[in-house]
Amino acid sequence: MSTREKHNIQEAFKTKMDYDELLNCMRCGFCLPSCPTYIESGKDEAHSPRGRIAMMKAVVDGDLEPDEDVKRSLDLCLGCRACEPVCPSGVNYGRLLEQARDIIYQNKKLSFPVKATRHIVFDQLFPHHNRMVNFTSLVGFYQRSGLQKVARSSGMMKLFPETLRTMEKVLPSIPKKKEMKKRPSHLPPFASQKKKVAFFSGCLMDTIFLPTNDATTKLLQYAGCEIVIPDTQGCCGALHGHSGERDKAKEMAKKNIQAFEDAGVDYIITNAGGCGAFLVDYGHLLEGEPDWKERAVNFANKIKDITSVLIELDFHKLDLELDKQIVTYQDSCHLKNGQKTFMEPRQLLQSITGVDYVEMTDAGRCCGSAGIYNIVESEMSMQILDYKMEQTKKTKAKTIVTANPGCLLQMKLGIEREGLTENMKAVHIVDLLLSAYENANN
Structure with missing residues (x-):
């Protein structure tokens, strides 16, 4: 990092960071036991929420240069926000992290x-739904055409890192382009x-995970909902907001607000914890824009996770039944810590006849997926996943239920790494609930 870059970053920290929020941190350490990177790094303070906030403040105060060590600490953070519910001062750590990353990535010269x-x-790619459809349909062609078998049998996959090789194995069957359209x-x-x-259909959910979106709308129909699906909506912008691209995230937020604000609905339903938490935060994202702030808050106030609306509509009181099995639940960090949705998925799972629900130790601890974290920070991600799989195996569950696509792929990755594909599966909660409803009622 050049001297000029450090100067620009430091000046931007002084003008753009929320200093009052930085001062809210009392350095009490309540966040430490909840932070996966602090634990997995051998309790290195630089990789804790308290340590990262201290570094941010030191950069603003001019006591610390924003060097590669500072950037590395911020990059290694999962952004899981598990520190927020346990913070006695209510520090909005996730917002501080996004501000700091945005400043660094907008002022640092990146390699080509x-x-x-x-x-x-x-x-x-992500801002353009048609391009997402075209890209994912190519992956589907790779799966269906025989190229996947050739790539595996020829040893070509060995050219890729282990995590990517395993991820290729656990990707779901991609729908055909005409189905996605x-x-x-x-x-x-x-x-x-x-x-x-x-x-809110999303981007990855409406392409790679299209069957889960279809299952979501079916559940809503069974629960007595009329459903509007605006065709001008797009990606929520979470990946951008978490990766130092806040201006692009704002553009995407405005597009979604416009798409939904004339729908005349009670709620806007999401089925991906990461998307939902970012949508709920649109009011903060656009708070500096007078023409958009109120519209963003009105939009955010209507966001509701599918599990919450199903409980509100008494779906758990309907006949739900599956073959006898032990089931456990892996919390989506952003569903739990961002949308504050914790009990609803558990209530739904416990209402299914045939399900023996067993709570996983540290179910709310991040699985290590965190958007593209498991690709760009593979080593730390796999350490975190290994711990998660230890706790999963202790439940003796046949089925791991999640409420976010990233978590779903990560848990499938864990099952594959542990050699448990014959004995264990990971499913999105809406797919399981739809099976339970149709099994009991058809």
């Missing part, structure tokens, strides 16, 4: 490969109508 990759991912804009309820809702 990194800059090109970020441009493709953040500017050319058939998204309806309106769905009637199957039962007497109780609510009118809009569905």
